Amino acid sequence: xxxxxxxxxxxxxxxxxxxxxxxxxxxxxxxxxxxxxxxxxxxxxxxxxxxxxxxxxxxxxxxxxxxxxxxxxxxxxxxxxxxxxxxxxxxxxxxxxxxxxxxxxxxxxxxxxxxxxxxxxxxxxxxxxxxxxxxxxxxxxxxxxxxxxxxxxxxxxxxxxxxxxxxxxxxxxxxxxxxxxxxxxxxxxxxxxxxxxxxxxxxxxxxxxxxxxxxxxxxxxxxxxxxxxxxxxxxxxxxxxxxxxxxxxxxxxxxxxxxxxxxxxxxxxxxxxxxxxxxxxxxxxxxxxxxxxxxxxxxxxxxxxxxxxxxxxxxxxxxxxxxxxxxxxxxxxxxxxxxxxxxxxxxxxxxxxxxxxxxxxxxxxxxxxxxxxxxxxxxxxxxxxxxxxxxxxxxxxxxxxxxxxxxxxxxxxxxxxxxxxxxxxxxxxxxxxxxxxxxxxxxxxxxxxxxxxxxxxxxxxxxxxxxxxxxxxxxxxxxxxxxxxxxx
Numbered sequence: 001x002x003x004x005x006x007x008x009x010x011x012x013x014x015x016x017x018x019x020x021x022x023x024x025x026x027x028x029x030x031x032x033x034x035x036x037x038x039x040x041x042x043x044x045x046x047x048x049x050x051x052x053x054x055x056x057x058x059x060x061x062x063x064x065x066x067x068x069x070x071x072x073x074x075x076x077x078x079x080x081x082x083x084x085x086x087x088x089x090x091x092x093x094x095x096x097x098x099x100x101x102x103x104x105x106x107x108x109x110x111x112x113x114x115x116x117x118x119x120x121x122x123x124x125x126x127x128x129x130x131x132x133x134x135x136x137x138x139x140x141x142x143x144x145x146x147x148x149x150x151x152x153x154x155x156x157x158x159x160x161x162x163x164x165x166x167x168x169x170x171x172x173x174x175x176x177x178x179x180x181x182x183x184x185x186x187x188x189x190x191x192x193x194x195x196x197x198x199x200x201x202x203x204x205x206x207x208x209x210x211x212x213x214x215x216x217x218x219x220x221x222x223x224x225x226x227x228x229x230x231x232x233x234x235x236x237x238x239x240x241x242x243x244x245x246x247x248x249x250x251x252x253x254x255x256x257x258x259x260x261x262x263x264x265x266x267x268x269x270x271x272x273x274x275x276x277x278x279x280x281x282x283x284x285x286x287x288x289x290x291x292x293x294x295x296x297x298x299x300x301x302x303x304x305x306x307x308x309x310x311x312x313x314x315x316x317x318x319x320x321x322x323x324x325x326x327x328x329x330x331x332x333x334x335x336x337x338x339x340x341x342x343x344x345x346x347x348x349x350x351x352x353x354x355x356x357x358x359x360x361x362x363x364x365x366x367x368x369x370x371x372x373x374x375x376x377x378x379x380x381x382x383x384x385x386x387x388x389x390x391x392x393x394x395x396x397x398x399x400x401x402x403x404x405x406x407x408x409x410x411x412x413x414x415x416x417x418x419x420x421x422x423x424x425x426x427x428x429x430x431x432x433x434x435x436x437x438x439x440x441x442x443x444x445x446x447x448x449x450x451x452x453x454x455x456x457x458x459x460x461x462x463x464x465x466x467x468x469x470x471x472x473x474x475x476x477x478x479x480x481x482x483x484x485x486x487x488x
Contacts, residue, residue, distance in 0.1 A: 115463020
């Protein structure tokens with residue numbers, strides 16, 4: 001007999017529950033990767049929209065100069081030379097910022113509602129609808145190029161609608177991953193898992209950058225189709241809770257011996273299935289060792305029934321705020337997420353203007369911030385697990401990030417090499433605490449001991465923390481809009 005390959009030996013060491021846990025980890029990772037993948041194109045396309053205006057004006061001026069004619073005022077002004085509107089005017093920054101502001105405003109408001117709604121609906125269906133509609137609105141933005149739509153209100157409407165439906169993602173996936181993974185090494189597991197935000201940003205930058213110079217509409221349509229396809233996969237395969245599998249295996253277990261099934265509502269509102277077996281002469285020897293000859297109800301798995309014959313109610317918004325640590329970490333994320341999303345929306349445009357690179361190269365270079373974020377998120381999780389102090393880990397990394405961000409604005413002027421190094425460091429120090437708060441900390445607070453076993457607070461807590469971070473971005477974007485209006 002040939003020896004069993006070592007790879008197969010490794011595979012058989014994992015039991016069925018571990019395989020399902022790994023599958024859920026990868027599936028939720030890919031689902032939220034597609035969310036961030038669909039958010040990134042707007043930052044890549046910004047520089048191309050105004051670059052078209054600037055390039056048209058410059059080409060017209062050069063053409064007239066070479067022919068010996070004096071360029072007229074109308075040929076110099078980008079308003080008349082640029083073929084793409086409405087981002088061809090001198091207030092293009094304000095118009096581009098208005099799209100970000102619209103998305104963030106809808107996202108911040110919708111996030112508070114999303115957690116409460118998601119706590120009361122099946123996560124799989126709620127997330128599926130959100131992904132399909134998000135794919136629709138992302139594609140609509142790209143269709144503005146295909147059908148030559150130049151109305152600013154069209155793009156603002158799409159951004160508002162997309163911001164609202166995108167709020168279905170984060171509370172849902174964090175709740176799902178929190179149901180499958182306990183507190184043991186949660187920081188490491190969540191740190192690895194949360195790298196989906198950076199992976200999504202990187203893939204979104206590469207996909208959008210591939211078409212941005214030739215057909216920027218595809219920079220939105222392709223990510224929209226991807227998130228829509230992932231929504232279908234979510235509907236077909238997402239398992240919300242380990243207890244959801246028990247009903248499947250209960251039906252497969254000795255179908256000839258099963259008389260009836262009764263369910264009681266147990267922890268977190270998930271039904272605990274009990275099977276009743278009858279006396280049967282064909283009963284196997286192994287079954288006889290486990291079951292007496294008379295009819296008996298045997299639970300499929302020992303569980304703690306929190307409330308007999310009644311379902312636990314989802315926590316209220318004010319009840320979630322009273323959980324120790326929710327307000328404090330929400331305020332901490334208020335500032336961490338502001339910096340992260342400022343880089344998300346404006347870094348490619350900043351690189352284009354500061355380093356004089358085209359849109360594709362600037363988009364590719366901006367992915368280094370997300371590469372640093374992957375490493376930072378994992379390190380933050382490992383350190384917080386070892387120390388057992390998540391707040392201290394966040395505080396130290398944010399304190400180090402402050403002078404680093406100031407140094408980035410100075411060092412980036414000294415060439416490509418220093419810029420690459422600073423992008424990696426800034427990404428790690430900014431996204432490390434951001435990832436830790438939105439994943440491991442949210443899961444810890446959503447299953448806090450003060451809840452007494454009721455985990456139907458995880459989605460609401462996650463939404464409060466993430467929504468508070470989005471409020472600050474919204475306010476900052478509004479202030480930026482005011483500053484641009486005041487510019488001469």
